[in-house]
Amino acid sequence: MSEKNLIHNQSLPEIQDYNILNLGPTHPATHGIFQNVLKMDGEIIIESEPTVGYIHRAFEKIAEHRPFYQVTPLTDRLNYCSSPINNMGWHMTVEKLLQVEVPKRVDYLRVIIMELARIADHLVCNSVIGVDTGALTGFTYMFQEREKIYEIYEEICGARLTTNIGRIGGFERDFSPKVWAKIKSFLKEFPPKYAEFMSLLERNRIFMDRTVNCGPIQADLALNYGFTGPNLRAAGVDYDVRVMNPYSSYQDFDFVIPIGTQGDTYDRFMVRHQEILESLKIIQQAIDGLPEGNYFGHVPEFYLPPKEDVYTKMEALIWHFKIVMGETDIPKGEVYHAVEGGNGELGFYLVSDGGRAAYRLHFRRPCFIYYQAYPEMIKGTMLSDAIITMSSMNVIAGELDA
Amino acid sequence: MLELFTPELLDKSILILVLFLVTLGIAAYSTYFERKVAAFMQDRIGPDRAGPFGILQPLADGGKMFFKEEIMPNASDKLLFILGPSIFMVTSLMTGVVIPWGKDLEMFGRTITLQIADINIGILYVFGVVSLGVYGIMIGGWASNNKYALLGAVRASSQMISYELAMGLSVVAILMFTGSLSMKDIVESQSGSILNWNIFAQPLGFLIFLICAFAECNRTPFDLPECESELVGGYHTEYSSMKLGLFLFAEYINMFISSAVISCLYFGGYNFPFMDMVSNPLLLTVLSVASLFSKIFFFIFFFMWIRWTIPRFRYDQLMRLGWQVLLPLAIFNILLTGGFMTLKDYLKF
DSSP states (O other), X not given: OOTTTOOSOSOOXXXXXXXXXXEOSSOTTSSSSOEEEEEEETTEEEEEEEEOOTTOXXXXXXXXXXXXXXXXXXXXXXXXXXXXXXXXXXXXXXXXXXXXXXXXXXXXXHHHHHHHHHHHXXXXXXXHHHHXXXXXXXXXXXXXXXXXXXXXXXXXXXXXXXXXXXXXXXXXXXXXHHHHHHHHHHHHHHHHHHHHHHHHHTTOHHHHHHHTTSSOOOHHHHHHHTOOHHHHHHTTOOOOHHHHSOOTTGGGOOOOOOOOSSOSHHHHHHHHHHHHHHHHHHXXXXXXXXXXXXXXOSOTTTSOOOHHHHHHOHHHHHHHHHHHTTOOOOOOXXXXXXXXXXXXXXXXXXXXXXXXXXXXXXXXXXXXXXXXXXXXXXXXXXXXXXXXXXXHHTOOHHHHHO | OGXXXXXXXXXXXXXXXXXXXXXXXXXXXXXXXXXXXHHHHXXXXXXXXXXXXGTTHHHHHHHHHXXXXXXXXXXXXXXXXXXXXXHHHHHHHHGGGGOOOSSOEEETTEEEOSSSOOOTTHHHHHHHHHHHHHHHHHHHHHXXXXXXXXXXXXXXXXXXXXXHHHHHHHHHHHXXXXXXXXXXXXXXXXXXXXXXXXXXXXXXXXXXXHHHHHHHTTOTTSOGGGOHHHHTTGGGTTOOHHHHHHHHHHHHHHHHHHHHHHHHHHSOTTOOTTGGGOOOHHHHHHHHHHXXXXXXXXXXXXXXXXXXXXXXXXXXXXXXXXXXXXXXXHHHHHHHHHHHHHHHHHHTO
């Protein structure tokens, strides 16, 4: 932590009355249900004690009793700002366990959806930093843009927030012409509006005063905690799962990993800003280089057969029944698959003992890791800093508690 | 005994009543206007259910406030809990007394001054009464017995006290060349050409005063006392029903009065360009009142414009701005004004 930000130095007087402030679990600034018991000296935070588990829904346990296709809706509810990424990550994990190759077209379609989700996620995070510093207006404009992304989801799968997009092995249907039209108009209309939003905050003196040097974390400390994603990149480490361990044909795309230097709130804000621009580039490349082919792979045990076949063919009817009833056996094995989620490496650790559901499924949830470091990051800062540090880390309660 | 009941008393009573109603009306409609302006800036529609274009919204809000359940925290100090919003409301209503609202009205063969009290320390009176208002916030926040409310109250009081200083000093420069503390004299000294307006003589002073006025009204970027993202509701976290309404309402009154004071001090008050060309005294009065109110409305809009555009400061940054930037600048402004005045006397022009 830099000297300037450490308002409260180590040399405390011996006897002092501290104030205990209960920040949360229901507080307008905690986006979701977190509790922080702060020990304060006036407005300066001496110590903080976070509590987790307010919306723990035991997803990992539930997943042990469910067929794989029913786990997808659970992943929706992890980081609900970018649920398509979670869905795709889960599908790819299962495909890895089954050792199934999906067609290139599926990869590209997945990339398009995942990058749209990343934009939506970062838009929410960045505009909410604005809200927490008091600039509400940019938020409303960015939510209109996010709405357009949600309309694209809606056109693809019918859902908006908890999307449940795609299936194990591909997609239930190819993108319709309407989807392509919506994606193209989004790519065209979004950048100028986004630039307008950024011009409100990017070089705003008050905003910079608030965010520069606010809640910083150094690279080594961040690595020790296990930071990933934009928060680690803001600290200056260029770790991105899309590049380090490419999945879904990310190696085909040309994009830059933006990194920061200080690891403070402003850097996190700017890293997310740059990533939005990079995501737009990736989507454009995916559209330009979209390969022809099938929109699903050959996974008869998990991919529902077409309805006409179910009504006319014996084989299809059997598979349909077995899939819906969750009666397909899974090969024995152990896989870990990670995707670059909205706010970090979202990992799925899946152990199968050959039954019909996972023996054990663990989600590596980046928010859970960020929240561990939160007390250390806000120590000695002011209450206002603590609030925007929290929003700039984009800790989402659904992912934190799973 | 009888001489108390002069026609003048009647004039003043009517004027007080009118001013009271106008202040309340403008404050009420400022809430509507604020929501409409916010909606316009945020690409929304805003209130449009109550009446045509939602113009009855303030009445509906007021009615709602009255009928809401009144919740008083068990651990609060009951007397002070009620006293807080009352003080805030009363003090903000009192400030309008010294503002000259227009040219003298010639009616029924008598001259009626459109100013309730032309006291010779007018501007000092405004400062005095406004700074009493902070007691309302402080008492209210403290009596709530809530940590967020207390933090908000502490922020509010320290903010208002530190900004009052720079505000007062920026006005000193005006007093130096006007030579009077009376609001009426200050406004009269700006009559004639538009170039007589103090804004041209005191651009720096105006800037300091404007910033301090924002801080005094607890408006963004100085809305720390009630910033909803940190302190839930700030000093009025525990308030409900009409007591909350009084707090919110008094803030809009403060905004209205601040706009009026800014207009009077720096923008010529009720003066308007080519005033000499109007010969009808009644028309002149009406136009002068309209002129002042259009300036006031512009500043009310300006307050809202800023609120929906920029983020807010952090507590320590706000104090630094007040003490380390605005205060020295205000003193420098006084020196500058004094220097110019001496130079003017010396060169005799």
